[in-house]
Amino acid sequence: xxxxxxxxxxxxxxxxxxxxxxxxxxxxxxxxxxxxxxxxxxxxxxxxxxxxxxxxxxxxxxxxxxxxxxxxxxxxxxxxxxxxxxxxxxxxxxxxxxxxxxxxxxxxxxxxx
Numbered sequence: 712x713x714x715x716x717x718x719x720x721x722x723x724x725x726x727x728x729x730x731x732x733x734x735x736x737x738x739x740x741x742x743x744x745x746x747x748x749x750x751x752x753x754x755x756x757x758x759x760x761x762x763x764x765x766x767x768x769x770x771x772x773x774x775x776x777x778x779x780x781x782x783x784x785x786x787x788x789x790x791x792x793x794x795x796x797x798x799x800x801x802x803x804x805x806x807x808x809x810x811x812x813x814x815x816x817x818x819x820x821x822x823x824x
Contacts, residue, residue, distance in 0.1 A: 726819040746804035762805035769804040776816035
């Protein structure tokens with residue numbers, strides 16, 4: 712009746728740009744992005760464009776579990792191609808909706824801009 716289902720919970724590890732990490736626990740909510748939840752957990756992400764995939768300042772590296780995520784759309788792929796620090800496993804945190812697939816993943820912030 713209004714109780715939360717535990718299958719909606721996700722937990723993943725995130726490293727900041729200094730290499731310090733912490734576990735992030737949240738619920739899967741496609742209205743929120745990885746950038747949103749990292750920010751609300753105290754990680755500093757510039758995210759200058761506010762989630763439009765046009766600045767690249769929310770770059771993250773998916774260290775573990777990248778294959779579970781939907782591939783980048785055209786806008787994200789085009790932005791990633793322009794970023795010198797982007798490589799295999801790099802994604803824009805603003806373009807990754809919180810999904811159950813993220814459970815157990817490991818992310819590292821690449822936000823040097």
